[in-house]
Amino acid sequence: MTTERRTEHIPSGPPRPKPLAPPAWLLAGLRPHHAPVPWAAAARAGIALATPLAVGFALDEPEYGALVSMGALSGVIGDTADAYRMRILNIAVPQLFGAVGVAIGTLVFGQGWLAVGVLTLIALVSGMISSIGTVASVSGLLLLLNAVVGAGLPMPRPWWTAPLLLTAGGLFVLVLTLLGWPLRGRGPERTAVAGAYRALADSLEAAAGPQSAYEECRQRVTQALNQAYDLVLARRALVHGRSAPLVRMLAQLNALIPLVEAAPAVHLRGRPLDPAVPAAVRDLAWAVEDGRTGTPHLALPTPEGPSGRALDSALRHAAVTVHLADPDPNNIDDRLGRPAALGVRARRAVRDMVFSAASWRYGLRLALCIGLAQSLVSLIPVERSYWVALTVTFVLKPDFGSVFSRAVLRALGTAAGLVLAAAVLAEVPRGWWDVPVMVLLAALIPVFSAKGYAFQTAAITPVILLLSDLLNHQGFDLILPRLLDSLIGCAIALVAGYLLWPESWHARIGDRLADTVDDAARYVDRAFAPVPDEAALREARQIRLQARRRIYRDLSGVRSEFQRALTEPPPTGARAAAWWPLVVALERIVDATTAARVRVNHGAAAPDAAEVAALSAELHGLAEGLRSSRTLKEVRVPPLAPGAEESVLAPLHHEVAAARAIAQPER
Template sequence: MSWFRALKETSRSGLSVERTRLEPLVALRGAVGLGITIGLSLWALGAEAAVSSAFGAFQAAIATFQRSWRPRPELALASGASLAVSTFLGYLTVTHLALFLALLAVWTFAAGLSWAAGPTTGLIASSNVAMMLITVTLPTSVAQAGVHAATMVAGGLIQAALIVLFPVRRWGAHRDALADALAAEADYARRLRHDPVAPFDPSALMEARAAAALTPRQARRRPAELRGTRGLAERIRPVLASLADPAVGVPPEGPERDRARELLGAAAAVLDAAAHAVRHGTSVDLPPAAVAAFRTPDTGSILTGAPYRAATRLGRLLQDVVETAQGSGEAAPAAHLHRPSLLALAPVALRAMRDELHRSSPVARHALRVTVVACAGYLLGTALPFGHGYWAPLAAVMVMRPDFSQTYSRAVARFAGTLVGVAVATGVLQITGADPGASGALAVGSAALMYLLMRTGQFAAQACIGAYVVFLLGMGGEQWTQTVPERVLLTLLGGVLAMVAYAVYPAWETPRLRTYLADWLAAQGRYAAAVVRHHAEPAGRSAPDVREALLGARAARAAWHAAVARAAGEPVRHRGLSRVAADDAEDALTQTGRVAMLMEAHLPERGAPPLPPAGRLADALRTATEAGARAVRERRVPDWTAVRDALQDPGWADADDTVVRQGGRLLLRHLTELSEALDTAVPPMTAGRDANGRITKGDANGPITGEDANGRIAKGNADGTATGGNTNGTATGGNADGPRNPGDSAAR
């Protein structure tokens, strides 16, 4: 999109107010902690120390609101302690411009790199740099600097103590993550009743997995109903898909399909009941109709073969879900994903930061960009005749993020919110003439409002922060005339510097989309190859290599979707991958993962007869997808001849397993669709061509399917029958059991 449109969209995003669930008790707890900190410091140490302690407690509370599965007291302690260290070191050098600039550069670069360790770490580190720019101006001696640093630590301790003493919905975030995963499975089961090849977004399962990683202290206190349910939800998903899919499950119509729809509806009802129980910590209330659907003996007389095995396994898994959701399952207390403690996290974060130290890394470019802007903003703010020049670098550090959209939207929101917040706070101070105690109370009220509204959007949060800072500095003795003009003008300067820096030294995601797509293709190939390999060499349903490959494919998919979302608002051309081509390629890879999942649902038991052709297919899938990933990066079209040849292996004639062969044909079809999407993105091609240079594609059994009069590909179904293209050049395609409707995107 154009720069004008990109700026308009990001501005609208920054100024929007979202509807979200408010957490008044959590906001009240953070405000109480801030009030206690300010009151004690004001009583014992004076106004200036109270301002420092207020920044420490304020920042510690903000840290606990971030989306993190780490214990909230740890976040509060880490935030308060790191701000104290930053302030003390900053004060030691603030009187020497060159030394302070060097410290600011090192501190800001490290904060920029810390985004590699996660958004929570990046936000806390960036906020510490911004707060340091204010707090280093408050002490007047080294001893006072030490006292101010101690009060910041105390502010973090008070917030952590309140979290421990007054927990609000203990384990609530973890319950929500697990319940959302179960609810997503229920929604998937309902959609499969009407669309047997419906896609599934695994983000809820990924979130539940992230929530399941626990520190040793969390693992000892985790409720019983949160143990084991996530793993069962993971195993249910492929069983649901295999029961509904017409290629390996029940036929498209008939009594088998009706029975499958009934079971899918019952499974959805059971999963919803389990999700409700987990979310609220109550017992599972099962709908009688759903229980009856799985207990009836009619299933065995209607379903046979693979569908019957899937239905039977689905019933067992749902029973296990119900038992674990009400805390009566047999999950071992020690069976959890490990999350390092706060001290053990330091080397992990340092390794992640070190891995980003290369020129092409968006995080490294962000770190360099924010460092230059912070130093330049500090120099400009100091040179201008406004005083308090730290407002410019503070604003820049607070708004800058590794991607374009967030940086620009936050810059607009910060400036607009600052205008509103400062104007309101200034008017209140002028009318009331508040003394330090009253100013502190007003600051606490502003912070409470910010804690309550911070998840509704940047504009509301920045308005509250603007008022908070005015009240807080008023408590320290500064008049409103000393804060309003400089804060507004220097905030505008900092925002402009941030926006210009990203325009001059960007890290666009759009040119990197092919890299993300290639990574996803390679990951899907490894997952599919691992599944097919287990059919060739049966080792039981416990398949850690398949699980690892699946997690890698999910991570690559999430990275692709995040990159697409960021690229959507960038003012640059697609550079080789148009939006239409990206959507088509995404659909093809999504269906590739779905087919691999179907085959995973039918992994053979240990000791089952091996399937030698499946081993050759697994090798072909791995090598072809790795080569295809290289082709995508190099703007070429992948070639799937190796996969087609593996499916033509004579050994399939003697194979008794139709699931793998049918799945292989479906994989080939969707990989071919990927090539077609990339063919429309970037000519010329390197795949097979006819005499006129147009790409030709073969079905799973080898014959070439035709092209229509406009040169579009006419796809073939899994049995090798071409259905032809229509007069508009749109391939009509066919599914595994026959033709599908022209242009039916849901069937792809």
């Protein structure tokens, strides 16, 4: 048996035909993403930021209205989740950290070097918090941003006024967001589960096509499953037992897993699939979305071979589960993605933050740059100096993308936003005219944010300038200081946070990839581990499913990290481009392992334990070679163990051999 190898497209950009042509990473950042216009989010942003201004003008307190709008701006930027339960966390929790930040900043306003030391310490804490997760990342961001604003702008007295007004703005966004909850209910969760079924249908259709098309579809399946599990299991299992709709959605999602496992086996078979099969999966997606129940009607072809039987069995099981009105909560296994109790997760998060080297590295990196920024503006008079530290904070967000490209894109986005801001500040009289202008400018933020970072910066810049003008009354004179401070902040982030930071030139992508290769080796061991009885078989299957879900999720993270590294200039970007084919090869190894396990479950002969051990040893050897090398050419792997072509693991042997060929090219 042979496995056809196809050249994987390396998304690092084509060779530049002209010496003066912009680099690929810059063009990628300036190229707008294709995304639908979020009309609801645009309308919500316009109302959330303009209403406080109107109230402030009506009460003859425009400064108070501007502070409430600033809080609303933070809520608009943080409103990125789909499910309402998640949106509460995404908006409310960061607002609390933002209130603490502006309170501390207000207390050290005008305190000179004390303010420098306090903001540097807050930067360290903010950076470490940001390493925990998505909500924590936004919370850490607002903690530092609002502290910088409070320390750089004179705030209303007493000290608690600014935190109260900023928090009110964020809560106003939350109220506007939750207005749709009674109408949509669990719509986002149902849509996510149905989307996972549709992504799988696309994957099955592409199973017999080109390798690259199938792999792209499989990546979408992984992303859809991750999103669906994150939404459905956003709360504790105790809630599932009391909520019949949530129990049903979880059962429908779990029923998709056997289908996902069967897809690689169908792909390796290499024969076109009967169109009735993906059509049946799409019909199940509609049933999930519409809430249909009753007896399913399937017209499926007669299955052929182990992979065909696996797919047929999984599809029939999914059809019964999807149309079941009231699944028993006691029979629903949510260990594939259930979060631990809130207290347990909090303790784990704090432990990981305190003892994580990556957490300390990012915290110290951010603290260094913020300390330099605040020291600079303390020694050299810089008008509206808090913008320097704000720029550093936005640029030094590694979970948002490449530091280098973000610094350049932010400078370009700020320049574009200043053009619009100049027109507004020069032509629009201050007062009630600011309200309709704010409606339009704020509505652009969600629209442009979906297009890319440079576009988001261009949309946010005029909004911040308009609100700053209401607090400082400088009008058009804000334009040049804003540009100068942004450029200074970008320069500090580039020099201290990138060029002089050792990790920038010794990217840890090899270590991350090596860890995932080790996980793949352990997955091979678990997939074919012998079991003594039926009970042990069920437990082993559950462990294997958890391992498969974990490794696919980790592979998705590795792919994202490599794609981020590809936007860096040489040598980091060039190194990531050279190692990228190994990421693709590793995904194929996991697919081949899953396919072999599915075939064994449906009649194929199980592999010999020695063969499994040899393959696992090869993968561990490859991981060690990756971990001990800094470049691809330095990787050394042990000799390839022989594998019988008749074995069910023959495709896995070929995928491992292909990975070895990538890691140890001929010289």
